Amino acid sequence: MNPSNLSSLNGLRVAVTGGTSGLGLALVKALRARGAQVAFVARDAQRVAEVARQVAGSHGIVGDVSWKIDTHALAIQLTSALGGVDVLVNNASRLGPVPLAPLADTDCEDLEAALATNLVGPFRLTKALLGALSASARAGGPAAVVNITSDAAVTPYAGWGAYGASKAALLHLSRIWDEELRPHGVRVIAVDPGDMDTPLHAQAVPDADPATLKRPEQAAEEILALIAQHAAARAAQEVAA
């Protein structure tokens, strides 16, 4: 990672879903620390208010990305909090059945809930923010959607059926959408942050030794470096044009 690149995050307008715990919270803090403008979404009003207080200058928005009816309200609140959007991080995730269960024991409702949060929600919110993202791209901005996926999207781990299938779909959606949007200046990037010490991982593997897991702060730094790299490449393109 080239640390000087991170200066390109200054003033960047970033929306993060699932911003009150785990990787999302680490991203909100790290982005603010680097001078980005940040608005985040989470379901619990009290947690949202706490994090917004804790991270000075961040905008907390209460909502549920898995609810269709919330989509446009979230898009309005995110774009108006930030004055537009350069980067959307679809981070909010749902495990499916807790504790993990073989697919044959997984309730249809749990599969649907995982798909709603991990696939359909990111699809809807990205679509609703695509106008703002493409406006950023037309103005020379580093427009990007970062979708948080998982190695469970690639490797068939027993017990991770609902989560793995939903993240596999998100991964492929990202790859196709990137093909379609790249000519318009919007990148769609899928990132597997690795096994992290987060509330979601604790739901899945309650007895995991946290020392063997990546800290979400470290994963957040890696994602920031990726965004910064993209922003620097975009800036270089603009200079060349």
Add this chain to the structure above:
Amino acid sequence: MKAAIVPRQRPRDAKLLVVDAAGRLEHAPRALLAEYLAPGDLLVANDAATMPASLHGLHLPTRQVIEVRLAGRRSLAVDDVREFTAVVFGAGDHRTRTEDRAAPPPMQPGDALALGPLRATVLRTLDHPRLIALRFEGTPDAIWAGIARHGKPIQYAHLDEPLALWDVWTQVAALPVAFEPPSAGFVLDWALLSALKRHGVGFATLTHAAGISSTGDASLDARLPFDEPYHLPASTVQAIARTHAAGGRVVALGTTVTRALEHAASRGPVLRAGSGIADQRIGAQTRLRVVDAIISGTHEPGTSHYELLRAFAGDPVLRRASNALERHGYRTHEFGDSVLIERAEASACDGCNAEASVMAV
């Protein structure tokens, strides 16, 4: 003309009437729009998203039910969201034609309004029983949350079903600053944007707070359009300069784009990026400086939108176009068919050309 009563932005049978600079008419399927633009042309759209500007609630001094329709704002700044001009209706909903809606209770400066989670105060009445300036309480984030959660898009009595926000957001909708949808932009989808790219047609946007189209009150409607703030990005100004320098046409997608670009052009010898408030009326007397053609919905004579078309084509041509629209069953209103009108050759007379065309930088 018949009103389009189904809120579908891109019906497969949508029609396009093309009026060229010589006044010739041609009927086309709207799906072929890209083919009526030439390589080197630039299509400019309004990327304003539509806010849910209709807020139901109570006029607290009288406890009477009201509907407040936000209708104007002095800037597009996202944190400048406390003060609005608004049109107020009494009890009832959009199923009643706006013309027949009850008047609101008499309002005085200082009156408190409760609009769902939002609290507002009447700042001023504006020379009309339905028209007020109001001020919301709270932080910008809280006001946006209240509007986003409680507001509904302004509804139309001619549609069968109530509109949801996704019905009225164009595919390029970005900042939520329009009070009614910039509906000419309904023609856009990502397949069209890709087709334009393949075809060598540029695409650019500006943001313009499209205002309400009708209040149902003749004396208020006579004051439309209200002043509308807009923002013209530097990248769009550059694209316009490149287009004109290479002999291409700047094609405005809608009346709001035309109003914003021509306002910006009227402010000096060169077109500059930045913010402004479009407060001019465009009509037969207007000399267009930037826009070479317009794609718009179909509009009936007497509306401010139709007046604007008179800047592009003479009355005989517009009369023929109106007759053709009627004869061929074009649909009108927000979800209706479209026209593409190229600016008449006559209005770009040789003598006035030098001063009429504004250099863009």
